[in-house]
Amino acid sequence: MSVTPEELVVLVDATGQPIGRSPKTEIHGTQTPLHLAFSVHVFDDLGRVLLTRRALGKRTWPGVWTNTCCGHPAPGETMTDAVRRRLSFELGLDVGHLTCALPEFAYTATDASGIVENEICPTFEARLLHPEARPRANRDEVMDWKWVLWDDLTRAVRLTPFAFSPWAVSQIGQLDQGRTKQR
16 A cells, blocks of 8 residues: 655745745644745636636635635645646646746635635646646535636626635736736
8 A cells, every 4th residue: 555645835934935844734724834835727718717616625715716726836846847736636637838927926814714824826827738628626626617707707706705715816806907907
């Protein structure tokens, strides 16, 4: 019988420099240290973004809608490799080019259970490598998913922010500001 190695999280200082590591299972609590994470928003050829609804078994923000995927890079793992690994694990998806749209995104938020998220979380945008691909949700991570037009998403986040993860609300607002400036 093989043993799966424990997932490690990279601890960082306020400038994002690695200062240590900790098992993921021990990192999130009421005094969560600052650590490295990532978020990704995947788009299809129609300009829709893939939203996911967090599984009810998730420790933080169970059942809320969020961006396509989030995770933590392992010590020594590149951010793009971590994004690709997690997309494959959670949704069975492969993406083409990854763009870091919000390289300095960071947030702190407290779940209703009292667990704190405290992350430096570069935020990526990507397109599906195979446009016909359909997500295959890992039910331990994702209970539902939906392709949504960007304008519909920004409207929903403005009207019902409580239905979304706090990091997604902030990221979507910042990404939308960037899109508005590009128009």
